[in-house]
Amino acid sequence: HRLRNEIISTQITNSIINRMGPAFTNRTMEESGVDAGTLAKAYTIARESFDMRAIWDDIESMDNEIPATAQYAMMIQSSRLLRRATLWLLDRRPEELQISRAVERFQPGIMTIQGQLSSLLVTPDLRAFKESRQAYIEIGMTEKIAERMAGLPPLYAGLDIVDVATSIGVDVSRVASVYFRLAAGLKLDWLREQIEHLKVEGRWQAMARHTMRDNLYELNRILAADIVSDAPKANPGNSVAAWLEKHVDKIAHTQNTLEDMRMGGKLDFATLSVAIQEIRKLTQSG
Numbered sequence: 001h002r003l004r005n006e007i008i009s010t011q012i013t014n015s016i017i018n019r020m021g022p023a024f025t026n027r028t029m030e031e032s033g034v035d036a037g038t039l040a041k042a043y044t045i046a047r048e049s050f051d052m053r054a055i056w057d058d059i060e061s062m063d064n065e066i067p068a069t070a071q072y073a074m075m076i077q078s079s080r081l082l083r084r085a086t087l088w089l090l091d092r093r094p095e096e097l098q099i100s101r102a103v104e105r106f107q108p109g110i111m112t113i114q115g116q117l118s119s120l121l122v123t124p125d126l127r128a129f130k131e132s133r134q135a136y137i138e139i140g141m142t143e144k145i146a147e148r149m150a151g152l153p154p155l156y157a158g159l160d161i162v163d164v165a166t167s168i169g170v171d172v173s174r175v176a177s178v179y180f181r182l183a184a185g186l187k188l189d190w191l192r193e194q195i196e197h198l199k200v201e202g203r204w205q206a207m208a209r210h211t212m213r214d215n216l217y218e219l220n221r222i223l224a225a226d227i228v229s230d231a232p233k234a235n236p237g238n239s240v241a242a243w244l245e246k247h248v249d250k251i252a253h254t255q256n257t258l259e260d261m262r263m264g265g266k267l268d269f270a271t272l273s274v275a276i277q278e279i280r281k282l283t284q285s286g
Contacts, residue, residue, distance in 0.1 A: 012040045015047070019056070020079055031207065032090045039090070041097040046085035048099075049106040050155065052078060058145045066140040074149055081152050087210075088159050109162035109172040110155065117151045120176045122184045125154060154180070160221040168225065170232050177236035179224040185244050186282070187255065188220060191275055194267050208269060215276050222283045247282065254278045 016025055020043075028039055047053065059074045089097065113120065121129050129150050136146035161179050165172040183189060195213050200206045227243050244251060257278050261271055 012044055016040065016043055019052075019075075020083065024083070027203075028087070028090070032087070034090055038097060039086070041099055042086045042089040043082070044099055045089055045097065045102045045106070046082055048103045049110050050081065050085060050158070051107070051111065052082055055148060055152075058148060062141065062145070070139050077149065077152050081155060084156055085159055087214075091214075092163075105166060106159060106162050109165060110158045112172050113158055113161060113176050114148070114151055114155060116173055116176070117154055118147075120173065121154060121180050124189050125180060125184065128189075129154065157217060157220065160217060161224075164221060164225045164228065168229055168232065170228055174232075174236055175224060175228055178227050178240055179220060181236060181240040182224050182227065182243070183220055185240055186223075186251065186279065187258065188216060188279070190262070191216060191258070191272070191279070194272055194275075198267075198269065198272065205269070212269070212272060212276060216279065219276070219279050219283055226283075250282060254282060 016039075025036065025039060028034075029036065032039070034042075055078050056075070059071055059078070062071060089102070117129060118126070132153075133143075133146045133150035136149050137143060141149065157179060161176045162172055164170075164179075165175040168175070192213070195209060195216065198205075198209050198212075200209055223243075227239050231239050231242075258275060261267060261275060264271070267275075
């Protein structure tokens with residue numbers, strides 16, 4: 001069709017507006033310094049890599065079966081994952097955002113992680129996953145859809161994990177296991193939760209929280225990549241345990257600092273910035 005490109009462009013634009021809201025495009029272009037075409041490519045790669053349309057179909061298939069408020073909450077959850085993935089791609093621009101090549105790079109690994117979450121996650125993330133899955137089932141979701149929805153938060157790390165696995169040439173499940181075990185060993189779940197609970201007033205604080213969240217994911221990625229690179233064929237649990245033991249003194253100092261913060265009550269941007277810096281020191285341990 002002679003208007004094929006224009007039709008595709010219109011479809012993508014409509015998808016962005018319908019799924020992400022009208023403010024997403026302008027805000028993201030302004031924050032990232034990209035044009036509309038580049039944003040559309042990143043969005044499309046993210047949407048296809050996470051098979052988001054199947055997730056939306058799952059949610060919409062439950063019309064009149066579950067409360068509309070629950071469906072809305074799930075749509076918001078999916079859009080958050082899609083937003084993070086889009087911004088991740090814009091920050092890193094793999095393969096210059098060539099859509100088919102990038103989807104081919106990321107989608108298989110993302111689907112592998114998604115299908116193995118119950119065996120890849122460890123407590124407390126595993127407990128949160130199981131509780132979320134059960135909550136979805138109790139409001140009337142099928143087990144399949146409940147499992148998929150409960151798996152969205154852990155998939156925030158999906159692009160990082162697949163990128164590390166592809167770059168090093170290691171099985172994605174191995175990298176994912178190291179990544180999640182390391183996060184549990186360093187108690188990064190608590191730090192992530194505190195960042196999410198930060199109250200923001202205005203655009204700049206929202207950007208600061210986004211940057212802080214991304215920094216934590218990036219540090220988790222760097223440490224996981226180092227561990228896998230050092231012993232690419234080792235058992236993930238053994239690799240992480242050995243790394244934690246090797247750096248036990250520095251980790252103890254970091255955990256003591258975080259514990260002081262916990263005991264101190266309400267946390268703010270300044271306090272959590274210090275916490276992120278403490279984690280960053282671990283990436284410099286060698």
